Amino acid sequence: MAESKAGNKGLSIALLVIGAAMMGYALVLDFSGSSAAFRGPLLVVGAVAILAGLYYFPTIEHHRSIINFIFLFPLLFTFTVTVIIPMALGIGYSFTDWNGVKVSNFVGLSNYTSMFQDPAFIWSIVLTFLFVVVNMILVNVIGFLLALLCSTKIKGVDFYRASYFLPNLIGGIVLGYIWQFIFSNVLIKLTASAFGMRNSLLSNSRTAFIAIIIVYIWQYAGYIMLIYITGLSTVPKDVLEAASIDGANAMTTLFKIKIPMIASTITICTFLTLTSAFKQFDVNMALTNGTGSVKFMGKTLSNGTQMLALNIYNTAISKNNYALGQAKAVLFFIILACVSIIQVRISNSKEVEM
Numbered sequence: 001m002a003e004s005k006a007g008n009k010g011l012s013i014a015l016l017v018i019g020a021a022m023m024g025y026a027l028v029l030d031f032s033g034s035s036a037a038f039r040g041p042l043l044v045v046g047a048v049a050i051l052a053g054l055y056y057f058p059t060i061e062h063h064r065s066i067i068n069f070i071f072l073f074p075l076l077f078t079f080t081v082t083v084i085i086p087m088a089l090g091i092g093y094s095f096t097d098w099n100g101v102k103v104s105n106f107v108g109l110s111n112y113t114s115m116f117q118d119p120a121f122i123w124s125i126v127l128t129f130l131f132v133v134v135n136m137i138l139v140n141v142i143g144f145l146l147a148l149l150c151s152t153k154i155k156g157v158d159f160y161r162a163s164y165f166l167p168n169l170i171g172g173i174v175l176g177y178i179w180q181f182i183f184s185n186v187l188i189k190l191t192a193s194a195f196g197m198r199n200s201l202l203s204n205s206r207t208a209f210i211a212i213i214i215v216y217i218w219q220y221a222g223y224i225m226l227i228y229i230t231g232l233s234t235v236p237k238d239v240l241e242a243a244s245i246d247g248a249n250a251m252t253t254l255f256k257i258k259i260p261m262i263a264s265t266i267t268i269c270t271f272l273t274l275t276s277a278f279k280q281f282d283v284n285m286a287l288t289n290g291t292g293s294v295k296f297m298g299k300t301l302s303n304g305t306q307m308l309a310l311n312i313y314n315t316a317i318s319k320n321n322y323a324l325g326q327a328k329a330v331l332f333f334i335i336l337a338c339v340s341i342i343q344v345r346i347s348n349s350k351e352v353e354m
Helices: 002-031 039-055 063-093 110-116 119-150 157-169 172-195 205-233 237-245 250-261 263-278 282-287 308-318 322-353
Strands: 294-296 299-301
Touching: 002 039, 039 063, 063 322, 110 119, 110 322, 119 157, 119 205, 119 263, 119 294, 119 299, 119 308, 119 322, 157 205, 172 205, 172 282, 205 263, 205 282, 237 250, 250 263, 263 322, 282 308, 308 322
Parallel strands: none
Antiparallel strands: 294 299
């Protein structure tokens, strides 16, 4: 028995060492830009060797923990390879002159200083924050009102729910082109005949920004509505019946009972709308492509409707400046993380008060 344990321990250690060496070598080849075709298989075989080494490790107390880790490993490995490692590499690339293929020089903070000297980038940040605030309020208010409507006992309530949710199933690029046609053709004819207005909402930056907000609300309010419907369905009926017996009217029941009891749902919906609005990209690109004249910081800019995600994309892809685009992406991540944490903390404190 002791010999078997010793043999298993030796096999386990050998597999762990071999697996770690194979994975390390594969990652070194990948980070160095090598074109070796065996990098991927080497990485996978190394991971399997490590799992096998953990499985054969002769322990009784921690064997269940090892087995649990083995089951979790595929998810952890995928998350590490697709999120953690690229994020770490991206932060490193932001301090270099990376051109999307290789790194020639370490440039320090020059990418960060240059992006803050760009009025177009500062305008994109300002516009994004304005877009987030407006949409976080309107989407939640409209979604909640739709949820109240679709929670009542009216005929065809399932049809209304499906109709309101349907726009969320349409891709943002397709949605942008559809509404571009509506704004530039259909609405012009309607407004021209009714009000004498012959200009499209997309003809200048201010009205184009309003058009993007309209499209975003039309697309996302139905999704938020479903979450609010789920929250409203959890309100106990006996509490509502007791309020009705005590003489509470509909408005009192709504503000004193329903809204406080779905505080956690409001937190979730607020967080989802905040992060989604911050990351707005596809509708912005398809509807206006960020174009539009605007005066900002004493200069006339041509990106009057360009929000932060689209600005990062254009910097890296259109202008072929990957290092600067990566620096902007790092700042974008920091802003989004900070705002999200603050929002969740404030919402959680409101839940406790309610």
